[in-house]
Amino acid sequence: MRKEIRGKNIVLREQREEDAKYFAYWFNKPEVMFQCGFEKPTDEEEERKRITVAHRSEDSVWYTITDLEGNVIGETGLLRMFPAWHQTDLTIIIPDPMNQRKGYGTEVIRIMLDMAFKELSMHRVSIGVVALNTNALNFYRKIGFKKEGILEEAYYYDNEYSDFTMLRILRQEWK
DSSP states (O other), X not given: OOSEEEOSSEEEEOOOGGGHHHHHHHTTSHHHHHHHTOOSOOOHHHHHHHHHTGXXXXXXXXXXXXXTTOOEEEEEEEEEEEGGGTEEEEEEEOOOGGGSSSSHHHHHHHHHHHIIIIISOOSEEEEEEETTOHHHHHXXXXXXXXXXXXXXXXXXXXXXXXXXXXXEEEGGGOO
């Protein structure tokens, strides 16, 4: 996969160990943990391992999202890629509310879906969302994802159960 992809307002670049500090900070915020389904706190060492080991598997591709000045604003990836079935899962996290609602997420998703459908010949891309995260659900629907199913009370956070909503987009639905 490409080490860097430049968009109009963002850059997707290969993840680096020094990104761990950013992720450890944001991924410990209760709101981010809830929205992303993180079940336990993390630290810089755990995030370094995630970047250097877990995100280097053959069935995934991960990028750190930066603005044009190189400031880290999140991460994205295609994971659980299953080429034989032409399907993969998508993830995107832009945790800082100051970087949300600026069009970064839309641009990242467009780049990642183009990669999935055009470069990797995927037919189907899925994403799972905590059902209480209505902002994310509305965002993915706006992009073109369709609700596929609900895993009832499949997510547990802060002594409360929530449904988990599965969405998908097919190649022919992507513009």
